[in-house]
Amino acid sequence: MIALSKPRPVILLVMSLLVLSGISASHAAEFPAKPLRMVVPFSADGGVGMQARQLAEPLSRQFGQQVLVQHWAGAGGLIASEVVARSPADGHTLLFTTTSLAINTAWLGTQLSFSIGADLAPVRLLSSAPMVLAAHPAVPARSVPELVALAKRGRPVLKFGANAPGSLGHVALSTFSRASGFIHEPALFNGGGAAAKALLAGEVDALFIAAPVAVPLHAAKRIRLLALASKEPLSLFEGVPVLQHFYPGLVFENRYGVLAPAQTPQSVILRLDAGLRAALAEEKVRSFISAHGLSIAESTPETFAAMLKKDFDRYSAQMRSGELRLQ
Numbered sequence: 001m002i003a004l005s006k007p008r009p010v011i012l013l014v015m016s017l018l019v020l021s022g023i024s025a026s027h028a029a030e031f032p033a034k035p036l037r038m039v040v041p042f043s044a045d046g047g048v049g050m051q052a053r054q055l056a057e058p059l060s061r062q063f064g065q066q067v068l069v070q071h072w073a074g075a076g077g078l079i080a081s082e083v084v085a086r087s088p089a090d091g092h093t094l095l096f097t098t099t100s101l102a103i104n105t106a107w108l109g110t111q112l113s114f115s116i117g118a119d120l121a122p123v124r125l126l127s128s129a130p131m132v133l134a135a136h137p138a139v140p141a142r143s144v145p146e147l148v149a150l151a152k153r154g155r156p157v158l159k160f161g162a163n164a165p166g167s168l169g170h171v172a173l174s175t176f177s178r179a180s181g182f183i184h185e186p187a188l189f190n191g192g193g194a195a196a197k198a199l200l201a202g203e204v205d206a207l208f209i210a211a212p213v214a215v216p217l218h219a220a221k222r223i224r225l226l227a228l229a230s231k232e233p234l235s236l237f238e239g240v241p242v243l244q245h246f247y248p249g250l251v252f253e254n255r256y257g258v259l260a261p262a263q264t265p266q267s268v269i270l271r272l273d274a275g276l277r278a279a280l281a282e283e284k285v286r287s288f289i290s291a292h293g294l295s296i297a298e299s300t301p302e303t304f305a306a307m308l309k310k311d312f313d314r315y316s317a318q319m320r321s322g323e324l325r326l327q
Helices: 007-029 047-065 075-085 102-110 144-153 168-182 192-201 211-219 266-280 283-291 301-321
Strands: 037-038 067-071 093-098 120-134 160-162 208-211 224-230 254-259
Touching: 007 192, 037 047, 037 075, 047 067, 047 093, 047 224, 047 266, 067 075, 067 144, 067 211, 075 093, 075 102, 075 120, 075 160, 075 254, 093 102, 093 120, 093 160, 102 301, 120 168, 120 211, 120 266, 120 301, 144 168, 160 168, 160 192, 168 208, 168 254, 192 208, 192 211, 208 211, 208 283, 211 224, 266 283, 266 301
Parallel strands: 037 067, 037 093, 160 208
Antiparallel strands: 093 254, 120 208, 120 224, 120 254
């Protein structure tokens, strides 16, 4: 009889890696097995919803399965984030969100039942766009200094709004009011689209909204743009100054990205990343993005994860120090 020796640790490790790689390859081969859900945490007519609708058709072709856009607005995007975090980790349910994810998780911390690092897996950062300070045309202010003077005077009392609690618009308004020295109690909505409707209806006098939402309203002369919260002026908004011309350092660029539930196989994450990259390369999508004040981001799952952590750490530090106060 031939004596069989015990498998060496190195051999066991190699065998384990081969098994895992086989499982990963199997997941990639089977994905997608059904239609995909792209969950948007804000109202349908905001910057995320606008981009999601543009991407749904090319993504459906990329994956050979229909990509359905679903809106779960509420709680500053946290309801949708938790829905995705608790979904099966198979790549068929995705979260398309903004910088608000990092802000809200920093703001609410242990009050939340999920976290970015433990429960969500970054797939790809898609685009970015500056926030825009906009006012209703009836407001007697045609510049940032005039708006600040009106707000400080308090006659009439200006009503300020933000697109959602814990959104970048909320952060921008809080930071701007503190830098300029006026007091406000913002009206908060369920996304940029809902906030823009309130501005158009005169329910609020001024707010920060994302460039994609501002573009068509500015073109139709339904709102007055006072400043761009970008580093440099944009040709799309000719004649609109940058906010940091008046208040240095006040730059607010909203970032848009896609995440999946944690524990989604890496092969599926890479397949999703490749599909999103290909969809962004299509001429129709690129035209929409450039026409709406957006910029396509260069990203990988790893760089997106690093960016989210950096944002989370920054907002956490600002809130702990009192530099940033949301109300």
